[in-house]
Amino acid sequence: MKFDTPAGTNPIDRETVVGQPHPRIEGPLKTTGRAVYSYENHEAAPNAAYGYVVGSGIAKGRISSMDVREAKAAPGVLAIVTADNAGPIKKQGFYVAKPLAGPEIEHYHQAIALVVAETFEQARHAASLIRVDYARAQGAFDLAAARAGAKPHQRQPDVRIGDFDKAFASAPMKVDATYTTPDHSHMMLEPHATIARWDGDHLTIWSAQQIVGWARRDLGNKLSIPQDKIRIVATYIGGGFGGKGSVCSDAILAALGARAVGRAVKVTLPRPLMPNNTTHRPATIQRVRLAAGRDGKLVAVGHETLSGNLPGGGPEIAAAQTQLLYAGANRLNLTRLATLDLPEGNAMRAPGEASGLMALEVAMDELAEKLGMDPVELRILNDTQVVPGAGPGRGTSTDPQSASGNQGKEEQGPRPFSIRQFIPCLRTGAERFGWEERNPKPGSRREGRWLIGMGMASAIRGAPIIPAGGRVTLDGKGIVTVESNMTDMGTGSYTIIGQTVAEMMGLPLDRVVVKLADSNYPEAFGGGGQGGAASATAGAYAACVKLREAVAMKLGFNSADAEFIDGDVRAGNRRAPLAQAAKDGAITAEDKMEYGDLSKRFEQQTFGAHFCEVAVDAYTGEIRIRRMLAVCAAGRILNPITARSQVIGGMVGGAGAALMEELAVDKRFGFFVNHDLAGYEVPVHADIPHQEVIFLEETDPTISPVKAKGVGELGISGVAPAIANAVYNATGVRVREYPITLDKHLTQLPEIV
Amino acid sequence: MMSEIEMSRRGVLAGSAAAAALVAAPQVEAQPAKAPAPAPAPAPATMPVSLAVNGKRRDLNLDTRTTLLDALREHLKLTGTKKGCDHGQCGACTVIVNGERINSCLSLAVQHQGDEVKTIEGLGTPDKLHPMQAAFVRHDGYQCGYCTPGQICSAVAVLDEIKRGVPSHVQADLSARPQPTNIEMRERMSGNICRCGAYSNIAEAMAEVAGGEA
Secondary structure, three states, X not given: OEEOOOOOOOHHHHOOOOOOOOOOOOHHHHHOOOOOOHHHOOOOOOOOEEEEEEEOOOOOEEXXXXXXXXHHHOOOEEEEEEOOOOOOOOOOOOOOOOOOOOOEEOOOOOEEEEEEEOOHHHHHHHHOOOEEEEEEOOOOOOOHHHHHHOEOEOOEOOXXXXXXXXXXXXXXXXXXXXXEEOEEOOOOOOOOEEEEEEEOOEEEEEEOOOOHHHHHHHHHHHHOOOHHHEEEEOOOOOOOOOOOOOOOHHHHHHHHHHHHHOOOEEEEOOHHHHHHHOOEEOOEEEEEEEEEOOOOOEEEEEEEEEEEEOOOOOOOOOOOOHHHHOOOOEEEEEEEEEEOOOOXXXXXXXXXXXXXXXXXXXXHHHHHHHHOOOHHHHHHHOOOOEOOOOOOOOOOOOOOOOOOOOOOOOOOOOOEEOOOOHXXXXXXXXXXXXXXXXXXXXXXXXXXXXXXXXXXXXXXXEOOOOOEEEEEEEOOOOOEEEEEOOOOOOOOHHHHHHHHHHHHHOOOHHHEEEEEOEOOOOOOXXXXXXXXXXXXXXXXXXXXXXXXXXXXXXXXXXXOOOEEXXXXXXXXXXXXXXXXXXXXXXXXXXXXXXEOOHHHHOEOEEEEEEEEEEEEEOOOOOEEEEEEEEEEEOEEOOOHHHHHHHHHHHHHHHHHHHHOOOEOEEOOOOEEOOOOOOOOOOOOHHHOOOEEEEEOOOOOOOOOOOOEOOOOOOOOOOHHHHHHHHHHHHHOOOOOEOOOOHHHOHHHOOOOO | OOOHHHHHHHHHHHHHHHHHHHHHHHHHHHOOOOOOOOOOOOOOOEEEXXXXXXXXXXXXXXXXXXXXXXXHHHHOOOOOOOOOOOOOOOOOOEEEEOOEEEEHHHOEHHHHOOOEEEOHHHHOEOOEOOHHHHXXXXXXXXXXXXXXXXXXXXXXXXXXXHHHOOOOOOOOOOOOOOOOOHHHHXXXXXXXXXXXXXXXXXXXXXXXXXXXXX
């Protein structure tokens, strides 16, 4: 099915099931421990051996020798996979670092061996017996020091519109500030884990993968296995946030280990390996220059961002959203990438926007203060309904994890937003949060020992839509089963795809069976770039349109007139039970939703506004979040329960980014020091108050017939700067180096007397 | 911030380790032919242990290094209890042993001879949910579901701790009976990390169950 003109009215618009607050359909399994995650699939591999990953002890250089004899002789050991015996592993795919190093080492904790043994305890012990000698080489580990060698990147061309320098120099009101964001770790609760089993030359992996199609592609390419000989199953995924975007060392090594021992092998990455072995959100250094007239109208908007990565890796596209958020005639937008020898930087929840807004939205707060203007009003004043200038978009549609779906090609004339409820988000949020109670003078509101502050920030995040398919089968009992290789890592896919099918077929949700995350099912992209919900439900829609036609034909209805309501098919004064169509046998329909150029003609984005109130201990500088509100405009909300959870989860991630999360870099030896959940601090229950989320009424007919967009990444975009601005409002101390920990403002807090 | 002394000590240690590796390399390359094969290591020690898991006696003979967590997951196939970090940092492995919640990754199975172990599977089933499990479903107190069994076991135990008068450091008056307030429950739940960020909903699920009990 081709979607190339804006959607008219269709069955989804009835919203009898879609849009309703159904609890997650897999909830009873998850809450009783019956949902089976990858490593737990005892049924699929009852006799699996255990693999234990050994990580490199240096960041850069080579292995000069590796003595595995003692490990090999240890009890229970079946095989040791190293680069010496693994066979060729090609370097291609979503992740650029090699999943198994040797003799060259690209980064710290890069896998150098997998020990396979009868039991986990035996494998772990034997791993400790491997003796490695390294020849350590010099590496680049300091982003600021690597700036001189930084270069532009094809993924985000420079934007220069008007005369930025002149406009900035001559404007009466300006901000010129540099902000830093540190490296962040995904730290999803389920570590990367895989069971691999070979049946002849056919490989099956049960593996935590956000995007089954990419996992199959990359596993096949890296190990030179034809894709039709690979099956990927990822029924339940214990969180991903971008960190399970394709196969990592656990999957590759499990496959190699299983081949070496001739039986299934299960591998989970030990938690302390995760931050250095896998990917992370790269640190940025961002300079934002904003210039405005005395009326607050922006005349010059400059955003320059620097990040680093391994050779072949991409930049953090942290400045791009600035092109879309505010008006302004003169613009400078530069993305620079330095080569570093730290672990690979890659997608983490709202790559680009999450980091970029942490700079831009604080700069806007600084500008508002200089202007003596309310921060909400400043943003409203600088709204734009078209993309400023005719500048390039961002990213490529094949890489939705790293950028929104817009193409990089030059456009003629201004491109309109498909829908932009940015101002309503700001106004609704201000009203519902009680923004008028904010005292614009920082450090002036006190409650006992607490300094109280309020802050806000804008949110924007791309709404990519990716071709996706689905297969639906109606059986004689009137049950419809939908199959798709879409995944659910907590995003709510099971429920919203079920709701979509139920709506299309005129059934209650409990008459729909949803089967996901298996590469044997039709390709439907997966979870990433907040593109999954919109794409996979559109794929299910396409399949259902075909099934409706087949059902109507079978029952002798004209398919154009047939309505599917309450388990019946109706047309005129005729009606027949849906199940009757399958009385002679199940009916299966499969289709794929493909797209024309609407995503090029319209700028498709999601918008929001975040508000936050904090209390800062006047004596200790401790920061406590007291209230949080998000207002989101993100197309049709398919399920307000699961969508809200996506947003509050993003808000928790934003709280972490604002106040605590930081991978500390050892710049001498090139690794992240705090590489576990004790050292890498993330928000816990005590840090997070009750959270409010408001979804504005919206449907976007340019996206798909379902008219839905994602919300999971909008939920984190803009949260951290809203908190940062609230902290500033409480204390009067502007901290521009995230995270805002108490040591950074303690000595400058207002006098206590 | 690191002190000058600490900084230099760490630098010296790290520096000398790297130097040793560089010097050692050529020698090692020459070694393999001469070095004797390592003696076969002795088989791992095993011990019998009996646990009462969800009311049912389970007899196991385990490698003594096996954690209670791995005994449950790998030997008894009770995979509802999750391994998030294996280091007592995340709470995903929380189970209730003799009425007290513990991180099952931090204790060896053989330490639990005769103990009563309650896991998420023992609290309720999909058809017959425990009130806390039902509240988690109603309030969407989870997303990916991986921390969820630990959150629920902790939540059940926390309400019991409050009922029994076990104090916490957020109580204004340590001698007063603790109450299941929002901050009291959040404090006691803070050993259970939810990276999806369902905290606000978990607090509501717990409040509902606590209210029902009160």
